[in-house]
Amino acid sequence: MEPTTELAEVAGFPVDLARAYDPQTHLWVLDQGGGRLRVGLDALGVETSGTLAAVAFIGGGTELARGEPFGSLEAAKFVGPFLAPVAGRLTAVNDAVLADPSLVERDPYGAGWLVEFDTTGFEAPGTLVAGRDAVNAWFAATVEDYRIKGLVAE
């Protein structure tokens, strides 16, 4: 069953306040039960990446510590890593975004999800921003900071 998405607008960007977020990578994390977490790029991550030309993921089954790369993305001829926001075993990748990276831009909280991890037996995620008020405050402050720095449009 596909997860439900309840988008709020925060500082002009869509945000699902019910998800957890890694502030370092702008990846969202959605608990799907049974230790399974789905991961995708949040709207600010999409905005600051630019038009995505390509994404790639490492092989399913790989065990990763938090902060290790689980794939890569390319925008504006700039290749960067996707860094795992949690420790776990990579159990699924979204083939649809491999074929069409624009899905990440068009539907970052839905069809544009990236990968899933099974975190059973791994260390619990510790530094994610979670909870509606905390997510709202963190996202709004980050957008404000980026606007002051001229990184996103007013």
Next chain:
Amino acid sequence: MCDFGRVSARRSQTLWHALAHGVSAGAPPTLSFMRPARPYVGLGYHRPAAEVDLAWCREAGLPVYRRKAGGGVVYLDDAQLFFQITVPATSLPAARGAALRHLLAPAVAAWRAAGVDARLDPAGEVVVGEIPALGIKVCGHAAAQIGGAVVVVGNLIERFDHDAAARVLALPPDARAEAARLMRRFVAATPADAATFQSAAVAAYGEALGLEVVPGHMSSDERRHLAHLDVHFGTARWLAGPVAGRPLPAARTVKIRAGVFVVTAEAAAARLMAGVVGDKVERAVLSAPEWNGTAGPLAAGLEGLSLSEARSRLAGAGAAGAGLADALAGLRLTAA
């Protein structure tokens, strides 16, 4: 600053990847220069190796190396001076476009100091020429985050072999000829003296980063990593890359510069080749058995249209046109 001078083709890739490893591990920001002693072909990180005419390259003695940075298939030779600026990722703006501009701006200053009226255009290309959005590209650039370091690579083109650059592409002859035609128009060598450019780049990057630039050398850790990369970059697995096994799409592009592409599409026995300049189809060739005698006028009718308009026109041109329109539906004209 590390000036490696003339190095082997493989080393002209592995050296800067090793420097990025070093900066990621705490080495200071590093500006490096090198030129390959022999011609070879470079392949962007996410591009299928099948985009290179590997058989022809093998026969011509041209090695092919994948890089960790983005972009497409490029031809490199000793008439191009390559520079790389490598800095900690934490020192850069969080937006990729802003980070790229930050690290390319000193190179533009160096061109200007060397007498070339270069500028960064809105798409982030280093260009010369009168047309604001479609200047002539004088620097091929790409970037990568490798560990905790970001490296931007670029080149000063003293001479550019447009025919060789087009020949290494795995394209049908008409598409390759179109690529060569557009390269001649939109990619150019500059008259800048390489030594003058290099001195100016050292000064400009030092000023931009607020650092005194001093001659340096690779650390023992970087040398160890270099030895590893020298082997790794020669493996079939590295050449296959992260997209190994993915088929080439039915429609694809070869980017000449931002906004200038050669598009090829196939659907059953139908085929399209188009040169696209500034979102307009400038030249088109169509073929399909069902268009016997009418393909020429149909192709001519695409010229001057945007690619999306051309797609709509094709969608109404029988089964062959509908197939090509479907193939074009998944195409994105990105900066890569």
